[in-house]
Amino acid sequence: MKAFNVGLIGMGTVGAGVARILLEKKSPLLEKLDCVPVLKGIADSNPEVKSKLNLPSEILFTTDGQQLLNNPDIQVIVELIGGVHPAKEIITAALEKGKDVVTANKMLLALHGSELFRKARQHGKSISFEASVGGGIPIIAALRDGFIANRIESICGIVNGTTNYILTKMTKEQVTYSDALAEAQKLGYAEKDPTMDVEGIDSSHKLAILARIGFGTDFDYARIYHEGIRSVDLSDIWYAHELGYTLKLLAIAKKDNDTIELRVHPALLPHDHPLSSVQGVFNAICITGSAVGEAMLYGKGAGQMPTASAVVADLVDVALGRAGITFSAMKTFSRGSERFAIADVxxxxxxxxxxxxxxxxxxxxxxxxxxxxxxxxxxxxxxxxxxxxxxxxxxxxxxxxxxxxxxxxxxxxxxxxxxxxxxxxxxxxxxx
Amino acid sequence: MKAFNVGLIGMGTVGAGVARILLEKKSPLLEKLDCVPVLKGIADSNPEVKSKLNLPSEILFTTDGQQLLNNPDIQVIVELIGGVHPAKEIITAALEKGKDVVTANKMLLALHGSELFRKARQHGKSISFEASVGGGIPIIAALRDGFIANRIESICGIVNGTTNYILTKMTKEQVTYSDALAEAQKLGYAEKDPTMDVEGIDSSHKLAILARIGFGTDFDYARIYHEGIRSVDLSDIWYAHELGYTLKLLAIAKKDNDTIELRVHPALLPHDHPLSSVQGVFNAICITGSAVGEAMLYGKGAGQMPTASAVVADLVDVALGRAGITFSAMKTFSRGSERFAIADVxxxxxxxxxxxxxxxxxxxxxxxxxxxxxxxxxxxxxxxxxxxxxxxxxxxxxxxxxxxxxxxxxxxxxxxxxxxxxxxxxxxxxxx
Known part of the structure; x- marks a missing residue:
């Protein structure tokens, strides 16, 4: 393996977690691999981040991402800014400059993933995005590689920890939606403006990514039906419970002949369904495949270290050259066409x-x-x-x-x- | 990708599943990849297998595995004979002849894995074995690649479907061990001689594989403590249930400082533990990692198509060149030394x-x-x-x-x- 240098743009919670793993003296990576990705530079618009991080002097810190993009010693850019702009421009620039990209940006990939994937192919580079769905759960790799021998029939997941925390609290403690949300906000599980989570938008971003890989088709993100949990009544949770069902916010992609249903909404699951027992901020995704049947992956869907775990796994994948091989071999990325009709509500x-x-x-x-x-x-x-x-x-x-x-x-x-x-x-x- | 030809030795249930996927005209592999592994030859000691399989004429069938081992057009050997002999000799010969190996043989890897891995390294070839643990569940890839940024703290799994079926039946229907076993045998979930399953031997083979990867250490398979389910009393299942616990046969590897506990035995789990709700022939493995925290993978741990799904995923990994990269980059295979003490019971x-x-x-x-x-x-x-x-x-x-x-x-x-x-x-x- 060649020397492999990493430039990290966007130093929030997850970025700090990634830096922590890469800078650890007795890193698990060093135990397992002969040669590991090296953190070369960090960019964040907030200059105070530098002193907070207590960075070793050999690591370049800059408030200007361009410095990392223009640095020929950096082979891969980790984009952890989130949102569409300037993340999209940064990723595009990185690819144009011959760098591979690792990102956790589900919104950007949901809205512009196919365009960015095409750009990556055009430059012979890869985009890795394990951290964009399910935090530390290796769901992207499983869906893409582990289940490659399968025709995917359905994907059904709890992919938003905030709403699962709220619904778990409503179910277990019989508190109203507003009280559960307030508690989630107090604990830092929900943002001050919780719209993205509670309206199911975050879940639909993640569903867009999973469904494109699973079904090997492109589609307009806006075709995903989404409905949040704001109008969930405690009484319905309880009537459903009595009937043997648990209420969850699900992200569902199901193929029926040549049509796919893409939908995010509160749904009832039988108590013995594997997703019913997923509690609090945990995530889990059920996959049904033609050969494997039903499978599920479960874990922490967010948080600093789980998400950093996935980002670093991607970095190793890029460093070893596997990410590039996968990205160029898979027809299912950036196909650029809708192979299947998308069902209307x-x-x-x-x-x-x-x-x-x-x-x-x-x-x-x-x-x-x-x-x-x-x-x-x-x-x-x-x-x-x-x-x-x-x-x-x-x-x-x-x-x-x-x-x-x-x-x-x-x-x-x-x-x-x-x-x-x-x-x-x-x-x-x-x-x- | 170069032409990539597969020789399959041992044509039982799983072998037939692998052949089915590789020979399918509209294979999911063709949908997803530009170039796919091609089934070139099949060897089975039973000549009647040929007519049963209805093989296309271009596929070589032989009762002599040597013909495939000596065939220079074959790049990878899939060993699906099971057991130690002659599987070990076949894998060794394949590696010596410069072929990569894919196997589902947990017993062989538990007993002689490190020796075979060293042999593979020596010849610059790889051994892939996703199907050896958890059937279609991509647990090997997750533990090795997905969680690479983690120091693994514990592995705890239900890795034998036969015993989980028996225990589920005892728990749900209050039948005795003997009655549940008889039912499992009737349904083909248990063998006529169920020793390997019910004594926990199969589970300990799988634990050996998981623990070596997870903890990056070698150890003698015989150091694993194992205890089966033959002496499980229905009354204990019920007293435990009353106290809030479910009885499962678990395979556990836990690290505490520089000592690892390696043990397979019936154990009680709190009802809300994610493994408690794993029913019937399903398998599930919980991994605790330093960054990711608790994660679980769940699915069908055995059966024709789930296992074939994992074998074919390995074949793609070998064909794309990823398996070779992974195998040579990972220090954790074939280290040849015990880095940690193994706890005594x-x-x-x-x-x-x-x-x-x-x-x-x-x-x-x-x-x-x-x-x-x-x-x-x-x-x-x-x-x-x-x-x-x-x-x-x-x-x-x-x-x-x-x-x-x-x-x-x-x-x-x-x-x-x-x-x-x-x-x-x-x-x-x-x-x-």
Whole structure:
């Protein structure tokens, strides 16, 4: 292995973790490898970062990323700024200057991944991004290499620790969404503006990356349906629990013939589903492959050292030359075309949990089930609760698999009944 | 990528799965890669295999493996015979003839892995063995590459599907060990002679492979302590369940300073431990690393297509040249020395579940706890059951962490009490 020098741009929490591993005197890398990536330079717009880090003098520190990009001694740029700009320009410049790239930037890859991958190919360089999904979980490598002999049938994951923390807290301690969010913010698990997490946007960025690799297709990120957890009611968590289901925010990509469903939303899982027991800030991704069947990878989806663990694994991959081989051999990156149709929300097919708020009169159930039947939605189970809310009674139903377009039509019609009070709540159910 | 031809020796269930993937016209490999491994020849001692397989005419079939070993057009040998002989001789010959090797042979690698790895290095070739542990789960790649930035602290896994099926059935359906085994045999999950599985030998083979990679050390396979599930009592499964624990056969490698514990035995796990919910023939391995924290990989640990999925992933790795790079870069293979001491069973430190069969008299508990205290074993909880067995009462205790040598001494002393009837049962407990 040749000398292999690393330039790190963006010195936040994860960057400091990467530096810590690379600078450790008795690094696990040195134990395992004959030759290891060497941290050559760090760039951060905040000049105070330097003194905070207590860097050895041989490491170049600059507030100007260009200095690292222009340094011919640096073979790989680690981009840890996040967001689209200037990360995109930095990665582009690095590739143009003949440097490989390692990044944890899920938003950038979701929005502009294919363009950047094409740019990398054009320059004979690679982009590695294990840290962009699932923190320290080696899900990208598994999906790309470990399961290469498989036709991927579905990807279903909990890929956002913040929302999983909130939902776990709501479920276990019966606190409301707002209280759970406040606690997550207090503990540093949620940002002051939690929109990216709680609206499912972060999860959909990660889903874009996983689905492109898994299905070997390109698609516009905006085609991913996403719905967050802001309107999740504690009562639905509990009714679902009683029926044997756990509520999770899932990122799902499923292939059915030549169509893929790409969706992020709160969903109910049977208690014995492997994702049901994923607690707190942990992440887990289930993959179903034609040969391997069902598999799952589980671990810390965020945090300084787990994410740094993935970044450094990528650096070793680049340093050994494996990343370049993989990147050029895989047709599935930067194919630049949609091989499969993307399903519209009205085409989604799942089971549903429905909670109607009804006036407690005879014949209500008959009317509702009649309308559902008309739209080919069959009922799997019904629970009528005694607990009254504003004088109305919650009527909870689980349906068999149905098309969402039909469900929407049925719900609109049911909403017209004079025995129906308030809006009907529905949640999608993943049975497998 | 150059033309890359595969010779497959040993055409059992897994071999047929590998052939199926490689021969598929619309193979997922062709979708994903520009150039794929080509099945060139098959060797099996049973000549009838040929007609059963319905092989295309361009594929050489022979009952003599030497024909493939001597064929200069074949670049990689897949060894799927299993067992030590003649697998070892075949792999050695393949390496000597300049061919890379892919194998699923856990017994051979457990017993002679280091010797074979040195042989491979000597000839500048590689041995890939993802399929040897956890079937389709990419655990070898994760431990070796994905977690390379980590100092591995512990490996704890369910790596034998047969015993996990039996224990799951005993737990869920309250059937005895013999009945569960008979059912497993009927379903083809257990062999007619189930010794390798139920005595924990298969699990210890797999643990040898995982621990050598994880801790980057060599050790004699015979140093692994192993204990099977033959003497697991249904009653202990149920007392433990009541206390919040699930019984599993675990393969554990744990590092504490410069000593490693290597042990396979039935153990109790808290219900909320990620391994507790691994059901039936599924496998799962938990890894704790210095950076990544706790991670888990889960999937089908055996079976035709899951195992074939891992073999083919290895073939791609060899074909692309990555396997060779990895094999030569990793110091952790074939180091040839024990970097760490291996703990003796009396040095093991765990919590314990104890079930005494006592005469229901005042003062019994005081005597037992007195003796335990003398040996520095402190009690975490006690349940005395009313259910009498032969007029005696089961007294169940959970202890805090203690050294097994102390426990053995304490139990020997307790056994002398005249209020103690029958042997005392003990089970190790993994709290983390």
């Amino acid at each position: 009205l085409q989604f097919k799942t089971c549903y949990y429905l909670r109607f708020s009804v006036v407690d009169k005879p014949g209500v159930l008959a009317k509702i089930s009649g309308i559902l039947g008309k739209y080919e939605i069959s009922i799997a189970s019904v629970i009528q609760h005694k607990a009254k809310e504003n004088g109305n009674v919650p009527l909870v139903m689980m349906t068999h698999r149905a098309e969402e377009g039909n469900l929407q039509k049925a719900l609109a019609e049911i909403q017209q009944l004079d025995t129906i009070k308030d809006d009907t709540k529905f949640l999608r159910v993943e049975e497998e | 009396l040095q093991f430190k765990t919590c314990y579940y104890l079930r005494f069969s006592v005469v229901d008299k005042p003062g019994v508990l005081a005597k037992i706890s007195g003796i335990l205290g003398k040996y520095e074993i402190s009690i975490a909880s006690v349940i005395q059951h009313k259910a009498k067995e032969n007029g005696n009462v089961p007294l169940v205790m959970m202890t805090h962490r203690a050294e097994e040598g102390n426990l053995q001494k304490a139990l020997a002393e307790i056994q002398q009490l005249d209020t103690i009837k029958d042997d005392t049962k003990f089970l190790r407990v993994e709290e983390e």
